[in-house]
Amino acid sequence: MIENQNIQREEMSYDVVIIGAGPSGLATAIELKKLNPETSVCIIEKGSEVGAHILSGNVFETKALDELIPDWKEKNAPIKTKVSMEEFLFLNKKNGMNIPTWLLPKSLQNHGNYIISLANLCRWLGEQAEALEVEIFPGFAASEIIYNEDGSVAGIQTGDMGVDKEGQPKDTFEPGIILKGKVTVFAEGCRGHLGKQLIKKFELDKNSSPQQYGIGFKEIWEVDETQHQEGKVLHSVGWPLDPKTYGGSFCYHAENNQIYIGYVIGLDYQNPYLSPYDEFQQFKTHPKISKILKGGKRISYGARALIEGGLQSLPQMHMPGALLVGCDAGTLNMPKIKGSHTAMKSGIIAAETIQQHLYDKKELSVFDTIFKNSWLYQELYEARNVKPSFRWGLIPAMIFTAIDQLIFKGKLPFTLNHLHADHETLKLAKDSKKIDYPKYDGQLTFDKASSVYLTGTNHAENQIIHLQLKDPKLPISYTLEKFDEPSIRYCPAGVYDIQYNKEKDESEFIINSQNCIHCKTCDIKEPSQNINWVTPEGGGGPNYANM
Amino acid sequence: MKILVAVKRVIDYNVQIRVKPDNSGVEKDNVKMSMNPPDENAVEEAIKLKDSGEVTEVVIVSIGQEKCQDTIRTALAMGADRGILVKAGDDIEPLAVAKTLKNIVEKEKPNMVLLGKQAIDDYCNQTGQMLSAILNWPQGCFVSELGINDSAITISREIDEGLEQLEIQLPAVVTCDLRLNEPRFASLPNIMKAKKKPIEIIEIESLGVDTIPKVKYLKVEEPPVRQGGVMVADVKELIQKLKYEAKVI
Amino acid sequence: MSVLVVAEHNNVSLKSSTLNTIQAASQIDKDIHLLVCGFQNDEVVNQASTLEGVNKILQLNDEIIQHQLAEHVSQVIINLSKNYSHILAPSSTFGKNFMPRAAAILDHSQISDISGVISPDTFIRPIYAGNAIATVQSLDPVKFITVRTTSFEPVEIVGGSASIEKISLNLEGIATKFLDRKEAKSERPELGSARVVISGGRGLENGDNFKLLNEIADKLNAAIGASRAAVDAGYIGNECQVGQTGKMVAPELYIAVGISGAIQHLAGMKESKIIVAINKDEEAPIFGIADYGLKADLFQALPEISKELDLLNDIAK
Incomplete structure (x- = not known):
């Protein structure tokens, strides 16, 4: 941000300003226009286009979309591949045990769902929104929250463009502008950098458990025809992850001989030597998996943090002048490993709230009432105890989950709380076991640099580093010393590195911010919460195509 | 004075190119597209000249599918006045593009046509030269400096050896190098305004341009994977190999 | 014909x-x-x-x-x-x-x-x-x-x-007047068109050490390039960056010194005719595409190369 306070900033006003063109933001916009076409709505999106920063598994439940756009089929939504077959594997090093699908909780059964690219669904939703005269501005990051004098949210300011490393304006300097809304909707996705500020300022989480996060990886592979079964959904738990760490894999057979394969690991892991990226790479070498990928070609890679805390971690989603929706608040259903339909539903609820606020003079707190009476609340309530039970380890948790989900259908009369925030869970390096990950073979497993290359990530050169250290000394004096600098391992894009400077005879903490794929893991996991992720120049970051 | 700027919609330069499995071309579905980078320099230069008062109107033309309107809008948001989209198939070759542009030039009668020096997709580096040839106008290619005085321009051209300076009588065709300027960002209010600027749509058939390709793309393949060579024991061996085996020093 | x-x-x-x-x-x-x-x-x-x-x-x-x-x-x-x-x-x-x-x-x-x-x-x-x-x-x-x-x-x-x-031909007069031609000011050839490019990476450890490349560049009439990591670390200016987001080069000889070979970098130079990699880490991906690899401490290797090139020149004389 430029120091000079005298910059003249243009100001634009809308009834509703939405931050983020993901499923929740787009659903909010579309529902608002359906309720009243006169409501003026704009969406700003930091990705270079709608969908560029969207990454998700994704097995899609159409429940919310059926409400939002009932004729989505006629409108040719990119939702084509019906789930036709399901498998759940319990992996050990050499083998895998099939768990019969009838034994799986309902939340893990995907009959009637579709295998989709969420990025492409968002592109399509963007077109639907624009057809309803929603203004969408991709390539602009919301960098600051603007408040009214009474402390309520007035809108946001977009980031300045053309500012150099030192914070000085370049020839191309273009000041950010102020976008004001009667209501501002924050739909930034998991760990939005403005959402984080709002939760703190308005103490939205004062009655919630600490939020829980995971990091999810996804690759798209083009595989041999003989290994491809369109519509097949495969999940696994177990190897290569140690039983104390929460996580598992997905492998979806999509159209055109493509496989969406990925891995999710809870960021409450304890061993600072654990490398989520390498766990995922190693997973692909399991005989059950490698046989699918062998001879295929990896065509995409990406990673993104996801929010796993569920109902007990959900902050209050309304505040004066603004709403928090989707994964920016935390509406993902963890046992289902699905957040798209819930995010969209939260957007629909937000739109109903805003409609009543704008035209019936209701307070935004009416959100709570609509939410509590919705299937979304019901669904999150039933799912609430699964994730926290995993602190007992994989096997006890699976037994508990079976009882909770199969027998009691999520209606057990108690709620397990989350005990720690993810940045508090790392053990000291000296008390932890180093992990030797196998070398990358360039066939099934790849180094981080080749992976980041596939994301199409770019940030304009010579701009302020968007990964800010609150205390620049801390990485060396504390994190390196105590935890052997875990960022080198948890960052899925190779942003962080430690380099020894011979002349100064000291180690230096290196931030390759150009590599950043906007996953937010560092902002979540850094043990002293020293890394603050802020928005780089708009349009920067990954350019995901079919993720 | 009026400037016509031709812009092309191409796969964004950050996107990793993927060849289609059937070798018919490269994958474009759901891939981010944007304005060909040196074309942005052409737009920027035209708008700079307009800002300085030398030029009164900047017209943007693009040839291709409906979606090329987005590319035209980007140029309009940077400050151009209006746009023309000539609707055509995806892969028309530079000669047909030049002929189409000639049609537009005859209609619009600009004093100068600006283009990027080459497109980052087909890497042809031909269209500007061809357009100036069939208009029988002078050309200034790979330009990194441009000045206007009355009825002529002085340009610096980036050549392999350094720079070449020419004085060219107008009307002329100029192709722009990345070093010519740094394109501006389109501000959000300007993007809004650009949505209201006019874009005329012309079907290429109505211009009577022959677009039948004279160069057939038989197949598109991935580049061969480079194989590692040998490890040498020491510097001496390295220098010997470079001198007597590879013959590159 | x-x-x-x-x-x-x-x-x-x-x-x-x-x-x-x-x-x-x-x-x-x-x-x-x-x-x-x-x-x-x-x-x-x-x-x-x-x-x-x-x-x-x-x-x-x-x-x-x-x-x-x-x-x-x-x-x-x-x-x-x-x-x-x-x-x-x-x-x-x-x-x-x-x-x-x-x-x-x-x-x-x-x-x-x-x-x-x-x-x-x-x-x-x-x-x-x-x-x-x-x-x-x-x-x-x-x-x-x-x-x-x-x-x-x-x-x-x-x-x-x-x-x-x-x-002989009767050439028509044209509307263009030649004013001047300036050979590039720099004594070094331009990165994009040089016959030889020598590039440094993070392995050079700081900006001063980039000067170690100059001596060899002079002897080979080479342009100097850099990996993105070296540019990001502030060792050398942006204009020297070779790679996907920098310059694409395809010289006859490309010498990568202390460059691990991030794929962004490889994308910018893999069209080179002969690639030489000098790196102390034998696992560096750059060796996977180099025609000649030398596993060595670059601070020892660079002066040696310089010396060997002198010897060659002496023989030529």
Whole structure:
């Protein structure tokens, strides 16, 4: 941000300003226009286009979309591949045990769902929104929250463009502008950098458990025809992850001989030597998996943090002048490993709230009432105890989950709380076991640099580093010393590195911010919460195509 | 004075190119597209000249599918006045593009046509030269400096050896190098305004341009994977190999 | 029919790009003619007369075409085109300037930057900055082609004996006035077009150490490049960055020093003819694509290389 306070900033006003063109933001916009076409709505999106920063598994439940756009089929939504077959594997090093699908909780059964690219669904939703005269501005990051004098949210300011490393304006300097809304909707996705500020300022989480996060990886592979079964959904738990760490894999057979394969690991892991990226790479070498990928070609890679805390971690989603929706608040259903339909539903609820606020003079707190009476609340309530039970380890948790989900259908009369925030869970390096990950073979497993290359990530050169250290000394004096600098391992894009400077005879903490794929893991996991992720120049970051 | 700027919609330069499995071309579905980078320099230069008062109107033309309107809008948001989209198939070759542009030039009668020096997709580096040839106008290619005085321009051209300076009588065709300027960002209010600027749509058939390709793309393949060579024991061996085996020093 | 190659020169000496272009021509047809147009260009014609594979030299010596402006060179080509099935020029800023112009005047397409000859009408050329390779077939009666010089070996400069035919043409005046030509100010060649590039990476540890590359660059007349990591770390300016987001280079010799070989970097230099990698980490991915790899501490290797190059030069003297 430029120091000079005298910059003249243009100001634009809308009834509703939405931050983020993901499923929740787009659903909010579309529902608002359906309720009243006169409501003026704009969406700003930091990705270079709608969908560029969207990454998700994704097995899609159409429940919310059926409400939002009932004729989505006629409108040719990119939702084509019906789930036709399901498998759940319990992996050990050499083998895998099939768990019969009838034994799986309902939340893990995907009959009637579709295998989709969420990025492409968002592109399509963007077109639907624009057809309803929603203004969408991709390539602009919301960098600051603007408040009214009474402390309520007035809108946001977009980031300045053309500012150099030192914070000085370049020839191309273009000041950010102020976008004001009667209501501002924050739909930034998991760990939005403005959402984080709002939760703190308005103490939205004062009655919630600490939020829980995971990091999810996804690759798209083009595989041999003989290994491809369109519509097949495969999940696994177990190897290569140690039983104390929460996580598992997905492998979806999509159209055109493509496989969406990925891995999710809870960021409450304890061993600072654990490398989520390498766990995922190693997973692909399991005989059950490698046989699918062998001879295929990896065509995409990406990673993104996801929010796993569920109902007990959900902050209050309304505040004066603004709403928090989707994964920016935390509406993902963890046992289902699905957040798209819930995010969209939260957007629909937000739109109903805003409609009543704008035209019936209701307070935004009416959100709570609509939410509590919705299937979304019901669904999150039933799912609430699964994730926290995993602190007992994989096997006890699976037994508990079976009882909770199969027998009691999520209606057990108690709620397990989350005990720690993810940045508090790392053990000291000296008390932890180093992990030797196998070398990358360039066939099934790849180094981080080749992976980041596939994301199409770019940030304009010579701009302020968007990964800010609150205390620049801390990485060396504390994190390196105590935890052997875990960022080198948890960052899925190779942003962080430690380099020894011979002349100064000291180690230096290196931030390759150009590599950043906007996953937010560092902002979540850094043990002293020293890394603050802020928005780089708009349009920067990954350019995901079919993720 | 009026400037016509031709812009092309191409796969964004950050996107990793993927060849289609059937070798018919490269994958474009759901891939981010944007304005060909040196074309942005052409737009920027035209708008700079307009800002300085030398030029009164900047017209943007693009040839291709409906979606090329987005590319035209980007140029309009940077400050151009209006746009023309000539609707055509995806892969028309530079000669047909030049002929189409000639049609537009005859209609619009600009004093100068600006283009990027080459497109980052087909890497042809031909269209500007061809357009100036069939208009029988002078050309200034790979330009990194441009000045206007009355009825002529002085340009610096980036050549392999350094720079070449020419004085060219107008009307002329100029192709722009990345070093010519740094394109501006389109501000959000300007993007809004650009949505209201006019874009005329012309079907290429109505211009009577022959677009039948004279160069057939038989197949598109991935580049061969480079194989590692040998490890040498020491510097001496390295220098010997470079001198007597590879013959590159 | 015969092939006409347009020689690149500065009226004093022939540029080496011409030799590679003749090589490409020889894969199309054995009857190769070389056009040398310019002013007071006898010396160039002299040099060209012994080139391997050239049967005939067409010399146009006329003050009006001293600077070989595109408008003039294309006129010359059009005048000669009826005698040839193919017209080739190097895909340098010289050839790219006039070849499309000449083709368009005759309502022909042009094929840019060929890297291989399959048959007299079918060629290979890189597209998308070398990320894809296209096989293209020309349907035009005369093929106008520019040649990627690094893809073809130069022909020998001796062994041939071409006949010399002086031609004269009435060239039209043009609306362009030549003002000046400045050779690049820097003593180093330009990164994008240098024959040799030596690049440094994070392994150099700081900006000062980049100077270790200068000495070798001087001896090889090389341009200096850098990996993105080195640029990000502030060791050297942006303009030196080789890679996906920097410059794409394809020199005859690329020496990567202390560069691990992030794929972003490889994307910018993998078209180089010979790649040398010097790195102390034998696992560095750069070794996977290097023609010659040397596992060594670069702070020892660089001075040694410099010394060895001196020895070579002494022998040459």
